[in-house]
Amino acid sequence: MATLAQRRRAPKSERPFTERAAGRWLRIYVPILLFILITLFPFYWMAITSIKSDQELLDHDQNPMFVIVPTLYHYHYLFFETHFLQWLTNTTIVAIVSTAISLFCSLLSGYALARLRFRGANSIGWGIFVTYLVPPTLLFLPLALLIRTFHLFNNLFALILTYPTFLIPFCTWLLIGYFKSIPRELEESALVDGADRIQAMVRIVMPLALPGILSAGMFAFTLSWNEFLYALIFMGDTQSKTIPVGVVQELIRGDDFFWGQLMAAALLGSIPVALLYSFFVEYFVAGMTAGAVKG
Amino acid sequence: MGVVAYPLGLEIWLSLSNAAPGVDGDYVGLANYRYVLGQAVYLHTLENSFIYIFSSTILKAILGVAMALALGAAFRGRRLVYALCFLPFVFPGSVGTTAWYYLFSNVHGAFNYALQSVHLVQQPIAFLGSGPLPMASVVTVNVWHGTALFGVLCLAALRSIPGDLLDAAASDGASCASSCRSCGRHWCWPPSSRWSGTSATSRSSTC
Numbered sequence: 036m037a038t039l040a041q042r043r044r045a046p047k048s049e050r051p052f053t054e055r056a057a058g059r060w061l062r063i064y065v066p067i068l069l070f071i072l073i074t075l076f077p078f079y080w081m082a083i084t085s086i087k088s089d090q091e092l093l094d095h096d097q098n099p100m101f102v103i104v105p106t107l108y109h110y111h112y113l114f115f116e117t118h119f120l121q122w123l124t125n126t127t128i129v130a131i132v133s134t135a136i137s138l139f140c141s142l143l144s145g146y147a148l149a150r151l152r153f154r155g156a157n158s159i160g161w162g163i164f165v166t167y168l169v170p171p172t173l174l175f176l177p178l179a180l181l182i183r184t185f186h187l188f189n190n191l192f193a194l195i196l197t198y199p200t201f202l203i204p205f206c207t208w209l210l211i212g213y214f215k216s217i218p219r220e221l222e223e224s225a226l227v228d229g230a231d232r233i234q235a236m237v238r239i240v241m242p243l244a245l246p247g248i249l250s251a252g253m254f255a256f257t258l259s260w261n262e263f264l265y266a267l268i269f270m271g272d273t274q275s276k277t278i279p280v281g282v283v284q285e286l287i288r289g290d291d292f293f294w295g296q297l298m299a300a301a302l303l304g305s306i307p308v309a310l311l312y313s314f315f316v317e318y319f320v321a322g323m324t325a326g327a328v329k330g
Numbered sequence: 331m332g333v334v335a336y337p338l339g340l341e342i343w344l345s346l347s348n349a350a351p352g353v354d355g356d357y358v359g360l361a362n363y364r365y366v367l368g369q370a371v372y373l374h375t376l377e378n379s380f381i382y383i384f385s386s387t388i389l390k391a392i393l394g395v396a397m398a399l400a401l402g403a404a405f406r407g408r409r410l411v412y413a414l415c416f417l418p419f420v421f422p423g424s425v426g427t428t429a430w431y432y433l434f435s436n437v438h439g440a441f442n443y444a445l446q447s448v449h450l451v452q453q454p455i456a457f458l459g460s461g462p463l464p465m466a467s468v469v470t471v472n473v474w475h476g477t478a479l480f481g482v483l484c485l486a487a488l489r490s491i492p493g494d495l496l497d498a499a500a501s502d503g504a505s506c507a508s509s510c511r512s513c514g515r516h517w518c519w520p521p522s523s524r525w526s527g528t529s530a531t532s533r534s535s536t537c
Contacts, residue, residue, distance in 0.1 A: 063400065063403050063405050064405070066396070066400040067400050067401065067405075067411055070397055070400060070415060071411065071414055071415065073474075074414065074415055074417065074418055074474070074478075075414060075417070077418075077426070077429050077430060077433065077474070078417065080429060080432070080433055080440060081429050084429075084432065092438065093438070095437075095438070098443065098447070099438060099439075099440050099443050100440060100443075100444075166335075169338065173338075173341060174338070174341075176341065176344075177336070177338070177340040177341050177344075180340070181336075257419075257420050260420075260422070261420070261421070261422040261423055261424075263422075263423060263424045278422065278425075279422040279423070279424040279425060280424070282422075282424070282425055282428075283424045283425065283428060287428070292428075292432070294432060294438075297425065297428055297429075298429060298432075300425065301421075301422070301425035301426070301428065301429060304422060304425065305417075305420065305421050305422060305425075308420040308421075309413070309417060309420060311420075312413050312416050312417075312420055313409070313410070313413035316409060316412040316413050316416060317409060317412070319482065320412070320482055320485055320486055321486075
């Protein structure tokens with residue numbers, strides 16, 4: 036393989052350096068830059084809007100792409116005159132707890148479906164995935180009935196218990212793929228050496244499946260952080276809202292959009308998830324490689 | 331599964347009965363379905379959903395593959411670029427959509443300002459008014475939101491192509507494009523097509 040790779044590179048190095056560099060720029064950097072520009076433009080828009088004063092926001096003649104006198108007024112308003120911090124806490128708690136619950140359940144079910152042989156394992160696997168595809172717009176009515184029965188409206192547990200309905204199927208399905216990609220022999224030799232199933236799973240399989248587990252966890256965290264519909268329906272009190280709902284409901288009053296505050300909240304609310312991804316994005320891609328693609 | 335199966339069952343039952351708030355209904359067969367399918371508005375929304383799902387999924391697939399191919403090569407600062415490209419996907423759909431709403435706005439929106447300042451249009455365009463433009467706008471937002479996931483999955487698929495396969499293709503004189511084509515067909519198509527189904531049915535309906 037090394038010789039092949041060398042042979043492949045050989046003709047290139049004979050070309051003049053500038054031509055190579057230009058080709059590289061054209062093939063790699065230009066498309067990437069274009070992509071990033073388009074992707075990030077709305078974020079630039081949010082940032083620029085969040086630091087504009089209200090006068091500038093309402094000025095028709097000014098170029099809306101730039102700001103003349105930046106101000107942190109909207110951020111101040113957000114922190115001290117809305118329940119933004121409370122929403123942030125709610126969202127964090129709900130996202131972390133429901134991710135933990137879903138990850139635990141799907142580790143067990145994913146392992147069972149990937150490794151243990153029992154009747155109907157395949158159809159259960161399919162069933163789990165199909166439940167992920169049932170849209171929440173269809174499920175929220177019956178779920179609301181359930182929540183009412185348990186008297187959980189305006190309680191964070193309403194969300195903590197309903198989010199796993201779409202997190203577990205997805206994580207399980209991702210993890211089945213990942214567990215299947217780990218050679219069975221590793222575990223079998225552990226079993227022969229006297230470990231029981233649980234030990235084999237925890238000591239041998241889990242460390243190997245770490246990228247998969249991480250990416251499932253990140254995915255679950257993102258989905259529950261951004262979830263809108265259930266949070267909108269189950270959380271009526273201003274105090275108990277999550278960021279995606281609270282921001283949109285409290286900062287848009289009728290026809291009146293509080294653009295500055297809205298955009299400030301949008302940026303602040305997505306920082307945790309953005310940080311998470313910037314640290315673990317390589318794991319995420321690696322986890323997807325085995326889990327989603329081969330599953 | 332029970333968590334999902336019970337509400338789903340309840341829903342099927344409700345759709346077959348004439349229950350109203352506070353009243354336990356009786357079984358009425360498919361009457362509700364007949365009623366709904368007789369409504370012109372419903373059929374129209376159905377048509378809109380199909381246009382929305384298909385156009386945004388196709389666009390996401392094309393752009394996602396392009397993104398994966400661009401990001402597949404090794405270059406400096408790759409991790410940062412990955413994270414940046416992934417931002418729209420991890421961004422809360424509700425607030426992201428609000429930002430776009432502002433961009434599209436015909437009063438203070440950036441797009442209208444840009445179009446007017448280069449004198450392409452005289453009057454502000456109602457991107458979210460009536461006609462085909464609103465659909466295009468909504469599809470744009472959805473594509474912006476979902477392309478990253480497609481890209482990462484395609485990237486994952488690309489990475490799972492064994493390197494020696496590409497080396498062999500290159501030493502046999504295959505161009506970059508043709509090796510993309512043949513490897514892509516065998517390695518990337520099955521997962522990405524499966525994913526496009528997933529994306530179309532589930533994610534489009536939520537954001």
